Amino acid sequence: MVICDAPRPRNANATRQAILEAARERFCSESYDDVGMRDIARDVGVDAALISRYFGSKEDLFVAVLDSCKNGRDLMDGSREDFGERLAREIIYGEVMPCQDEGAGAKMRGLLILLRSVGSTKAMDVVQRTSNSRFFDPLTQWIGGKNAPVRARLAAGLIMGMAIGRELSDGYASLDEEQKTEMARRMAVALQGLVDD
Amino acid sequence: MVICDAPRPRNANATRQAILEAARERFCSESYDDVGMRDIARDVGVDAALISRYFGSKEDLFVAVLDSCKNGRDLMDGSREDFGERLAREIIYGEVMPCQDEGAGAKMRGLLILLRSVGSTKAMDVVQRTSNSRFFDPLTQWIGGKNAPVRARLAAGLIMGMAIGRELSDGYASLDEEQKTEMARRMAVALQGLVDD
DNA sequence: ACGCCCAGTCAACGATTGGTGACTTTAAGA
DNA sequence: TCTTAAAGTCACCAATCGTTGACTGGGCGT
DSSP: OOOOOSOOOOOHHHHHHHHHHHHHHHHTTSOTTTOOHHHHHHHHTSOHHHHHHHHSSHHHHHHHHHHHSOTTGGGGSSOSTTHHHHHHHHHHTSSSSSOOTTSGGGGGHHHHHHHHHSSOHHHHHHHHHHHIIIIIHHHHHHHOSTTHHHHHHHHHHHHHHHHHHHHHTTTTTTSOHHHHHHHHHHHHHHHHHHHHO | OOOOOSOOOSOHHHHHHHHHHHHHHHHTTSOTTTOOHHHHHHHHTSOHHHHHHHHSSHHHHHHHHHHHSOTTGGGGSSOSTTHHHHHHHHHHTSSSSSOOTTSGGGGGHHHHHHHHHSSOHHHHHHHHHHHIIIIIHHHHHHHOSTTHHHHHHHHHHHHHHHHHHHHHTTTTTTSOHHHHHHHHHHHHHHHHHHHHO
């Protein structure tokens, strides 16, 4: 997205970071398969070969990206009481997608990438191997209480489902403001119920 | 999956149907991108060129598959009262995936394909163009009542989210039987609440 | 029994993919 | 200023993709 015409200063560390950020941006707005090394390279203003050089393979880069983002852990910041409402607003009212750099939507990047990866067999292998320690376990611990694993998984599923639903419905464009409010309300209740219970 | 060594009788219509079924099977267990024309052809026991010949392009084949399957409409058969429970069991207890030919899981093929397509840009274009009339509208009508569009979308999102969650958690292998039961119960309640309300 | 039409095969195409090794260029230290 | 290690580029590879056009062979009508 951000192409800088000025020649980038020769700084391996900064370049590596820039690649990581560009990849993160790509991976959360397109699927694993749809993202090409050359796309990322073009975003950074660098040759694609450099990415292989720094990160090994595309799969390794993907893992590095998953490691670099917050995987929804930020969602657990803030009060427990309005978790449902906060998250529902984040999902319904467009602050989630597209993911802007360091913007409000940044919170859910890890989840978005998870979501985008559902299709690809290769990406799912990676995600499956790491999603427990990376996402479910922290969420489970944060939720706590009785049946925490079950509630955490339901909550995660709910969140992802809503994100997909939003995607499929083109941002709920066909719903009027009242319906959106109703949707946010219901979703907040459902989520909060899983946190509290 | 099903490879028949015996030479298939020369019957264009039957072959066309066989291709459609094999493609449906593939598309609901792998993503659009991961499914290759050659894979489908091998399943049927036919050359890949024949598929292009019969269906035009891969995208056209995908549309034909979406048209040919029931898109979850079967879910609306049976009583309204235990919809939540039926569906929850279907999702949690493995009758959904993998989709078997004409088996219990066949009901949700359309949804599964939807799910598998989330990643691919090309497949999503197709799905987005058609998912309203194909899926959301019938569901909305079946659900009926106040805020039907909102409730239908929430239900669809919930279902898809649970399916993804299951996928990510390798069929909830890490949950014991009691936890699975609890999960099914909670999910049934959530779904039924959306249908009834 | 012959011939024809069409179901199906085969080889190859152009494009695109991730990845590799040799090359060039830059910046920093002596 | 000269040297050198590293940063970055370039050309190319092997594999795979969907798709095409020329070809083959079997079954049906006559």
